[in-house]
Amino acid sequence: MVVKERRTFLGVCLGALFAAGAGAIAYPVFRYLAPRHEAGNNSKVEIPESELTAGNAKYFEYQGKAAVLIRRNNGALVALSAVCTHLGCVVQWQKEKEEFLCPCHAGLFTADGTVISGPPPKPLEKLSFVVANGKVIIG
Ligand code: FES
Structure with missing residues (x-):
């Protein structure tokens, strides 16, 4: 009778140990493979207008990707994704020419x-x- 209870107890302990080990392995794999939850994170970005002088750019992260806010020399504001539409490199603001390279x-x-x-x-x-x-509130 005591032997059977010990075996049951050991079985429960081993089962719990196995479950904890499997969870310790599975959780990081799940976190790596699961899509990022970006909706609530960076859904709006606020940049003080005072940080944008004429001709300058302010880079920031928007929905997990590089973005840029510029104040043109004529005072107009422009907000763009900074991710190149070719292969995804981050474009660089060329202040003198008012172009992105x-x-x-x-x-x-x-x-x-x-x-x-x-x-x-x-x-x-x-x-x-x-x-x-x-x-400037983006998003
Ligand atoms: S990644 Fe090729 S031109 Fe930008």
Whole structure:
């Protein structure tokens, strides 16, 4: 009788140990493979207007990807995805020319994201924004 209870107890302990070990392995694998939950994270980005002087760009992360807000020399604000539409490199703001240059294959875009030259098949994605209380709110 005592032997049977010991075996049952050991079986329960081994089962619990196996379950804990399987969970310790499965959880990181699940976290790696599961899609990122980005909706609530970075769904809106606020940038103080004071951080944007004429001709300059402010890079930030939007929905897990590189994005950029620029104030053109004429004062207009433009918010774009900074991810090149060719193979996904991050475009660089060329302040003097008011253009974006992709460092990977020399794709060239205007300040509003239109393709000027190079391999990018389409313009940079425009991001919607509003300006309120001295902040630019993207998204
Ligand atoms: S990745 Fe930008 S031009 Fe190729």
